[in-house]
Amino acid sequence: MAKSVEEILANVDLYAEDQRENLLAAAAAARSGCPVPHTVADGGYHLLTRYEDVRAVCAAPELFSSAQPAIRGVPVRVIPIDTDPPDHREYRRILNPFFTRAALARYEPQLRELARTAIESFVDRGACDIVSDFAIPFSAGSLARIVFATDNRDLVDRGVAAAKDAAVTSSPEAFQTLAGLAMEALAEAEARPDDGEDSVLRALVTATIDGRALTLEERLGMVTTLFLGGLDTTRGVIANIAYHLATRDDVEPILRDPGGWQRELEEFLRLEATVAFMARTATQDTEIGDTPVKAGERVAVFFAAANRDPARFERPDELVFDRPNVPHVSFGFGIHRCLGLHFARIQLAVAFEELLARTTRFRLAPGAEIRRQVGLSLGSPYRLDVTFDRV
Secondary structure (H helix, E strand, C coil): CCCCHHHHHHCCCCCCHHHCCCHHHHHHHHHHHCCCCEECHHHCEEEECCHHHHHHHHCCCCCEECCCCCCCCCCCCCCCCCCCCCHHHHHHHHHHHHHCHHHHHCCHHHHHHHHHHHHHCCHHHCEEEHHHHHHHHHHHHHHHHHHCCCCCHHHHHHHHHHHHHHHHHCCHHHHHHHHHHHHHHHHHHHHCCCCCCCCHHHHHHHCEECCEECCHHHHHHHHHHHHHHHHHHHHHHHHHHHHHHHHCCCHHHHHCCCCCCHHHHHHHHHHCCCCCEEEEEECCCEEECCEEECCCCEEEEEHHHHCCCCCCCCCCCCCCCCCCCCCCCCCCCHHHCCCCHHHHHHHHHHHHHHHHHHEEEEEECCCCCCCECCCCCCCCECCCEEEEEEC
């Protein structure tokens, strides 16, 4: 049974399934009374519910460290997410060139091929599970091709298969397989550092920081971050947009406007942030608003709640397409703003352009049950069964 707002505020637990249904309502209630509630769950942490507090904490890495970016900890390095300045700047310097719009544009034909292949597998049925039939094969395949950018097609194909498995199961074994493939790809890139076009893996084996080469832990940590950060998030946004496509008549015409729904995309991202929260650790005694925070105490940066703060957004719990400005924090804020935000936007444009080239009139399938995911992705359904007509 779902806990009430009052029960949640008595002891917030961001991972508790029985708090999921009313968690955002509890954050809304907290804003007017105790906007930075404290909980004893998972060793204790302060929860940020206001937009300005979230931005302030993310903008102050000297006061709030990212060394432990998850409430329950991360068993492996997730570089540069778990890194503070000045090292963070050096790691991002290595990766940034590969995630500009210009650098990613060369992959668009491959992304369209992936989308079309996925669509072909279900279009004749007139029904599908958007998550498993479309979002997972498309997002996992896209990410694997960016990371394993090599002429070794066998390695790329195995990378795509492993990425799909990781997206479906999120199991340690699946990510171990990905790590093994990453080591194989890194070894291949290291054996031929001056052969072929630039790629993420080639950059990792040739880059230096303060005159030294990256360690194997650093290289694997950066590859792991790309997969952890890219698999679930894009899948979640595709599923959330598809949910609105199937339940609102005004969404399909918007998505059919070629290149014309960028503002609407930002509103989709605002309403249902797929990365709901991350953690920071206070490096010294400080305050958040009027709330004292001691050195070493943990802070949960609740992006999903910040995106629904009425002090920043009118009608915050509604999907409003004509907002003049949508400065959401779904991609984070400050130095840790998402590395892959351009990649995500390109993927989403391609996904829905290709989907709507073959289909129309999406509806939720009769009896479809929409389950909400527990954990980092507050808004990503496990599955989304829909029906549609062919174009």
